Amino acid sequence: MSFIKKSPWMFHYDGSSCNGCDIEVLACLMPMYDIERFGVINTGNPKHSDILLITGSINRQNEDVVKTLYGQMGNPKVVIAIGTCAASGGIFAECYNILGGVNTTIPVDLYVPGCAARPEAIIDGVIQALDILEEKQKQRKKGKVTK
Amino acid sequence: MTWITFLIIFPLLPACLVLLFKSVSIQKWVVIIASALICIGSVCLALTCTQAEAQYFRVTPDIVNKLVATGDITLALVFLYVCRHLPLKRYWIPLLVVVQYGAVVWYDLSGRVPETTHCLFVDNLSVIMALVIGIVGPLITVYTIGYMEKYHEEHPEVPDRRDQFLSAIFLFFSAMYGIIFSNNITWIYFFWEITTFCSFIMIGYPQTEEAVHNSFLALWMLLLGGLGFAAAILYASSVCGTVDLRQLLTMKKSVVLLPVLLICFAGLNKAAQFPFAKWLLGAMVAPTPSSALLHSSTMVKAGVYIVLRCAPVLHGTAAGAMVALIGGLSFLAGSALAISQRDGKRVLAYSTIGNLGLIILCAGIGSHLTLWAAVLLIIFHAPAKALMFLCVGTVEQQTGSRDIEDMNGLISRMPLLTIVMLIGLAGMFLAPFGMLISKWVVLEVLARKNPVLPMIVIFGGELMLFFYVKWMGKLVAVTGPQPQQGEGIGIEWSALGGLAVLTVLVCGLFPFVGIYLIEPMYGCDPMLSRQAIRAVAIMLGLMLLLPLGFFIPRKDLVHVDLYLSGANVTDPHKFMDSMGTARDCSFKNYYINKYFSEEKLFPGALVGSIVLLILMFSMEKL
Amino acid sequence: MFEEQEIISIGKRELVDRIRGLSSQDYRLVQIGCTKLETFQIDYSFDKDYKFLNIRVNVPIEDAQLPSISGICGSAFVYENEIHDFFGIKVDGISIDYGGNFYRTAVQAPFNIEEPSTDEE
Amino acid sequence: MAKRTIIPFGPQHPVLPEPIHLDLVLEDEMVVEAIPSIGFVHRGLELLCKKKSFKDLIYVAERVCGICSFMHGMAFSQGIEKIMDVSVPDRALYLRVFWSEMSRIHSHILWLGLTADAIGFESLFCHCWRIREKILNIIEDTTGGRVIFGVCKVGGVRRDVDDDTFKRILGQLKEIESDYNNIVDVFRRDYTVKHRFSGVGVLPREDVCPLGAVGPVGRASGVSQDMRKLGYAAYNNLDFEPVTESAGDCYARCMVRIREVNLSFDLIRQAVEKIPDGPVDVKVKGLPEGEVFSRVEQPRGEVVYYLKGNGTKFLDRFRIRTPTFTHIAALVQMLAGCDLADVPVIVLSIDPCISCAER
Amino acid sequence: MNTVFYTTIGYILLAPFVGGLLMGLDRIVTARMQSRVGPPVLQPFYDVFKLFGKDKLTVNQFHNYYLVCFFIFILVSGSMFFAGNDLLMVIFAFIVADVLLILAAYSTNSPYSSIGAERELLQMLSAEPMILLSAVGLYMVTGSFKVSAIVSCEKPLIVYLPGVFLGLTYVLTIKLRKSPFDLSTSHHAHQELVKGITTEFAGPALAVIEIVHWYETILLLGMIYLFFAFNPVLGVVVVVFVYFLEVLVDNTNARIKWELMLKSAWMVTIIVGGGNLFVLYYVLRL
Known part of the structure; x- marks a missing residue:
């Protein structure tokens, strides 16, 4: 087992969410849910993180921001789209300024459904992301060997 | 003769x-x-x-x-x-x-x-x-x-x-x-x-x-x-x-x-x-x-x-103590005032005042041990300070400014000169270079005196550290590829190089200077234990060896842009500002004018020193 | 229970003087809103001691221009920039003028585009 | 001394959960000028009124903001009810008060936590949010949702709460309130908290009106201005005085919110006591025609809905002016001259809801 | 010579274990104070090993290089301390290390890093005088700057130097980067400076920062131990207690601003530390 499963650091970016999912992400850190039990730290800095949690859909103005932040994360990394908006744009999909879900801009590994997504669901998503992370780490090491 | x-x-x-x-x-x-x-x-x-x-x-x-x-x-x-x-x-x-x-x-x-x-x-x-x-x-x-x-x-x-x-x-x-x-x-x-x-x-x-x-x-x-x-x-x-x-x-x-x-x-x-x-x-x-x-x-x-x-x-007179205190005051005030300055030469001038103050402090006390420290300070101060002045002069000629803020990213523009300058700066305050060694000696000597004196040295030394490090910081900032300047420094290199070598050399040689020149004069044990000299030697060795490490080729480094809260634009050193235009993200140092400005400190130091001078002469009989 | 709402329509020329008058009587600017009908209907809403007062100005859609009131009401600049970005109305002399970058939208002046109402059912 | 540092603060910044960008012009650590930039959350939902019928628009209104979601829905429903002249049953009005005050408590405690976090007081953050979870439990109990309730609709509310539940809730609230009072004592007494809040981001009383500050920000500067006094929903039947402070700094804003939570507990008790029996909704017929400005006091201050119907099921205009939006001007003024370390505190002190502001 | 060799090796090998464990306990205790469960006690090690497996992100060619120098100088400083070398030299090496970290942050030219560097400088300006002063205080009582001599001194140093000890404990919070003095960087990034001085470090570089922090912690706690060296058991107990106190302070205080930090630290240094030395000076002269 690689250590990445034991210490997945996350950071959270609010795409154009209504705050509903945001505060639920924050609630995960709180005494009731305490996601730090799994070694998760909310770093707030893309360079230090393994998991990017995006809430809300992508709009014209934050498209570049999301790309930049994603690009600044070191491999292996995982993107989790939290909530309906991040999945498809949700109720706002028809708005003129919405490009759509997160997958329109960066590759998404996992979707957590809900409007707003519940903390339990978010924690579950993070835990499921660990396997993806480990897989990616393995792939990365293999890639290195073959190169 | x-x-x-x-x-x-x-x-x-x-x-x-x-x-x-x-x-x-x-x-x-x-x-x-x-x-x-x-x-x-x-x-x-x-x-x-x-x-x-x-x-x-x-x-x-x-x-x-x-x-x-x-x-x-x-x-x-x-x-x-x-x-x-x-x-x-x-x-x-x-x-x-x-x-x-x-x-x-x-x-x-x-x-x-x-x-x-x-x-x-x-x-x-x-x-x-x-x-x-x-x-x-x-x-x-x-x-x-x-x-x-x-x-x-x-x-x-x-x-x-x-x-x-x-x-x-x-x-x-x-x-x-x-x-x-x-x-x-x-x-x-x-x-x-x-x-x-x-x-x-x-x-x-x-x-x-x-x-x-x-x-x-x-x-x-x-x-x-x-x-x-x-x-x-x-x-x-x-x-x-x-x-x-x-x-x-x-x-x-x-x-x-x-x-x-x-x-x-x-x-x-x-x-x-x-x-x-x-x-x-x-x-x-x-x-x-x-x-x-x-x-x-x-x-x-x-x-x-x-x-x-x-x-x-x-030695041992109250007037001498006053001389020492004037030196101490100059050390503190000079170091503090240098913090608020951004003109390279002015910073150096203030730090000169400060360093000389430290020497006067030692001389004023006048015991053999402090004199020993004072002489060391003279030896170390001269080459490093001269080097710094010459570097600032060269930078001024090359870039047209001796403002420290304008030296931002000098290492990208004039690498060689910057390295020489960094040696000079390190020589001024960093262990194991000269000035710090002498400060160490001063502290070792003064520790047995009245606690005021070590405190002056400690605080002054920290203030000095502050402005020198922030200056160094400006030099080492990497601002990306910029046109190489530094052509046309001709004969000056011999002086710059010579002084840089000298700055390093005196640190290596100081035990010998101590043994062959100072000790016979003041006849005292320099108090530098072997062990401490060894520590200095190790650190000096590291300082000389570590830069070589830079030449070790390193693979698998992934270059990314700065963290700019996600507001990056294509230029790595620019960000998108509120008005939607790309803007430079250069950073300016702190000058803490609130506490260390000339207007506030200079008059105080003047008054204090004049009082000390008057006390010095009035204590002539004590 | 619903509050009284007074709506006064005035001409564009009177606007600045009228608002200066209200401002000097300690009326608080609640909002500036714009609605696209046959003309642009601009609402300057004020409040004093829970009393709601709305000044309404109509501006033709072609050649839509407004004087800025950000010199009188400090908070007006956000609304004026917003109106500019959403409706494409030119507002002269905003205290902090973002020049169209307040909202960087995918569509220029989205509220000024004729979009037929879609019927879902 | 013309050389100044300009740093980008946001859009992604760990201290603010939401994306807002500030160009901070620094001299040493002092902020000389701060120019905000918004639009990172802008969706353009006001135009959805052209695509969704006015009855569905309540879902959009509730998702203007996930924190004061209920009050957005309420302001919208109220407006439509006014245009269409629907009279809502009393029980529904009292239930609206109950849920608004619950969401105000949850919002204020959330804010207390976030502010504690912004000044580097993690354990206080945790404890505030621990209490907030208890409030959320009650909300979930009565509405089925945690942050987005979905209980308000045009013509009333969707759910009723029975009296036993109310009784149980009152008991829980009592415990929560004493727990809460213990925790907020830290805000009142702790030296470092005072150091970070007192005298920071002062908004003098005379600036409140010209800058259009509303809600707790205005009240902290001594302007007693609370839209609940308009008497919408059932507030005209409840006895309360707006909470005010006079200092106008971040500490005063903090105190206003702390005391408002206590006020909300009290209002809930009053509402539960007075709540009449009866239906919770009426059937709404017809289509809206006419216009209305609907004002409601949110946790962050006054929100204004301007609704204009033209006799079809699509509204002509669905305009929302939220408190955060009007506070931008006050923010610009408060940030000038503060310390860099104060920036998050001041920004948070208006309790920004960027999602509201940009819609 | 041999003992010196062994202590040095011992420090280099053991300090990260003890430091990492302390950090793990710190995180659990912190979590409990926040009524949370907290991570496993070995979490700091997991974090570090994970970071070593990540991409080596860097912003320029010098950045990580300064970091390596920083690491080496902390090792030198700590080894010198535990080998019983001159205390002043230990502190100076420590300062050099810190300066190298600051240069690393400056070299990025990133606003958050640079402000972090500037604040780190302010922190040094606040904390270092007290640390140097305590070395002077220890000298005044024991007559030697050598750590080995101080440790073997039979006198109960704490009785002579209570003020210095208090002052040192005060600035220890600054050096350990705990709230209320976590201005330049902190373990939680939720502050105005993101992660301040460490914002631009990522992957293995960040792991090195963590490890260095463990070394630093052990070194600083070693300095605390000096005051109780006359009774090793008591010494260890006090060290653990002081560390617990730091965690407690960390959890019961907001982060303060730099001006208050500088003023309060200097006040403590001058009044408590300096006052102690004055009293001592006159007592010793009698």
Whole structure:
């Protein structure tokens, strides 16, 4: 087992969410849910993180921001789209300024459904992301060997 | 004896030669050869004259004394001549000249000044000073050639009087050697005033209004020190009955303390301690070599030197403690004031004031151990500070600014110069380089004294660390590929390189300096345990080896852009601002004007130091 | 229970003077809103001691221009920038003028585009 | 001293959960000028009124903001009810008060936590949010949602709460309130908290009106201005006085919110006491025609809905002016001259809801 | 010589274990104070190993290089301390290390890093005087700057130097980067400076920062131990207690601003530390 499963650091970016999912992400850190039990730290800095949690859909103005932040994360990394908006744009999909879900801009590994997504669901998503992370780490090491 | 005479007399020759030959190329060769000879002379002196005991030399009194008297008169006339059109109606300047020279010359001619037979001497302190002057000085002189050439290209409005400038430098060498080898205080006084004159000439060199103003400021402040010296001569000859430095210093303290304090007053003045600090700051208008040579590494050291000479008398007296406190105050105030400055030369000027303050602090206490530390400080300070000045001068010529903020990312633009500069900066405050080693010694020594003194050293040292590190930070910031500058630094490299090597070298050699030069003089155990020396050696080794690590090729590094809160644009050093345009994200240092501005601290330091000065003289009887 | 709402329509020329008058009587600017009908209907809403007052100005859609009131009401600049970005109305002399970068939208002046109402059912 | 640092603060910044960008012009650590930039959350939902019928628009209104979601829905429903002249049953009005005050408590405690976090007081953050979870439990109990309730609709509310539940809730609230009072004592007494809040981001009373500050920000500067006094929903039957402070700094804003939570507890008790029996909704018929400005006091201050119907099921205009939007001007003024370390505190002190502001 | 060798090796090998464990306990205790469960006790090690497996992100060619120098100098400083070398030299090496970290942050030219660097400088300006002063205080009592001599001194140093000890404990919070003095960087990034001085470090570089922090912690706690060296058991107990106190302070205080930090630290240094030395000076002279 690689250590990445034991210490997945996350950071959270609010795409154009209504705050509903945001505060639920924050609630995960709180005494009731305490996601730090799994070694998760909310770093707030893309360079230090393994998991990017995006809430809300992508709009014209934050498209570049999301790309930049994603690009600044070191491999292996995982993107989790939290909530309906991040999945498809949700109720706002028809708005003129919405490009759509997160997958329109960066590759998404996992979707957590809900409007707003519940903390339990978010924690579950993070835990499921660990396997993806480990897989990616393995792939990365293999890639290195073959190169 | 030969070498002493050589060192005092010889520099006069190139001083005349550069005035005679106006051709730049001839001047260049004269300067190079003369500098080399001065350097060789100093080293030879060190090799031949290093002994535990001071050696005194008999000089035929008649002619030389006459010569000095004539010199005094000439100098007085010269001073009066330069005062012929005073700016701002400072009538007290000629008055100062007339009073002190009138008194001294009258005393001299009327035969009231006692005869001294052994006018010249040499001991290890003189040797160390000679080495400092004779190695750092010539390097700066060589640098001057290249610097002045570009200086005049860039400042066509300044009349080209390079010959006078070079001549003044050599005259200054002669005077400095005169000061450190004279055993007769009238002689010292004579040479002392020559250095004042050189300083005046050099500060006024650009001939701008500011430069003229500052040169006169320096003149009257330094003449004030001269006045103190003159008073010391009068007192010594009439009350103590001798002007022989050695005799004076071995007399009973109660008798001799006043003249010694007067000399210290002159020393404080020349070392630009508070309350006289202002002239040194004003002196920064002068071309950089003069700042490096006179106003940081050598001439101001003359002030320190004379206080060091007087230290045995100061030891254990309340007045001596006051001298120490003035030094301590200057150390604290100088270091604190440098924080709020962004002009590179001004920062260096303040840090010079601070460092000299530390030396004075040690000298004022006057025990053998503190003197030992003071000498170390002199040795380490000179090359590093000179190097820094020359670097700032070069940067100013290359980029057109000596503002520290404009040096942001210098390592991308002028890597080699930056590395040299970093060595200079590290030399000023970082372990295991010189200044820090001496601070360490000072702390070790002062720890057994009154806790005020170590606290002054600790706080001053931390303040110094603050402004030097933030300066270093500006230099090392990598701002991305930018056009390489730094073409056309020619002969200056020899000086820069030489000083950089010297800065590192003295750290490696300091135990030997301690053992062979300082210890015989003060006869004390330097307290540096083997173990500590080993620690220094390890750190120095690391400092030298670690940079090599940079050349180890490293693979699999992934370059990413800066973290700019996601507001990055394609240019890695720009971000998207609120108005939707790309903007530079350059960062400016902190200057903490709220606490460390000149307006707030300078008057306080002035008042404090004046009070201390008054206390110093009023405690003469204690 | 619903509050009284007074709506006063005035001409564009009177606007600045009228608002200066209200401002000097300690009326608080609640909002500036714009509605696209046959003309642009601009609402300047004010409040004083829970009393709601609305000043309404109509501006033609072609050549839509407004004087800025950000010199009188400090908070007006956000609304004026918003109106500019959403409706494409030129507002002269905004204290902090973002020049169209207040909202960087995918569509220029989205509220000024004729979009037929879609019927979902 | 013309050389100044300009740093980008946001859009992604860990201290603010939401994306807002500030160009901070720094001199040492002092902020000389701050220019905000918004639009990172802008969706353009006001135009959805052209695509969704006015009855569905309530879902959009509730998702203007996930924190004061209920009050957005309420303001919208109220407006439509006014245009269409629907009279809502009393029980529904009292239930609206109950849920608004619950969401105000949850919002304020959330804010307290976030502010504690912004000044580096993590344990206080955790404890505030621990209490908030209890409030959320009650909300979930009564509405089925945690942050987005979905209980308000045009013509009333969708759910009723029975009296036993109310009784149980009152008991829980009592415990929560004493727990809460213990925790907020830290805000009142702790030296470092005071150091970070007192005298920071002062908004003098005379600036409140010209800058259009509303809600707790205005009240902290001594302007007693609370839209609940308009008497919408059932507030005209409840007895309360707006909470005010006079200092106008971040500490005062903090105190206002702390005391408002207590006020909300009290209002809930009053509402539960007075709640009449009866239906919770009426059937709404017809289509809206006419216009209305609907104002409601949110946790962050006054929100204004401007609704204009034209007799079809699509509204002509669905305009929302939220408190955060009007506070931008006050923010610009408060940020000038503060310390860099104060920036998050001041930004948070208006309790920004960027999602509201940009819609 | 041999003992010196062994202590040095011992420090280099053991300090990260003890430091990492302390950090793990710190995180659990912190979590409990926040009524959370907290991570496993070995979590710091997991974090570090994970970071070593990540991409080596860097912003320029010098950045990580300064970091390596920083690491080496902390090792030198700590080894010198535990080998019983000159205390002042230990502190100076420590300062050099810190300066290198600051240079690393400056070299990025990133606004958050640079402000972090500037604040780190302010932190040094606040904390270092007290640390140096305590070295002076220890010298005044024991007559030596050598750590080995101080440790073997029979006198109960704490009795002579209570003020110095208090002052040192005060600035320890600054050096350990705990709230209320976590201005330049903190373990939680939720502050105005993101992660401040460490913002631009990522992957293995960040792991190195963590490890260095463990070394630092052990070194600083070693300095605390000096005051109780006359009784090793008591010494260890006090060290653990002081560390617990730091965690407690960390959890019961907001982050303060730099001006208050500088002022309070200097006040403590001058009044408590300096006052202690004055009293000592006059007592010793009697």
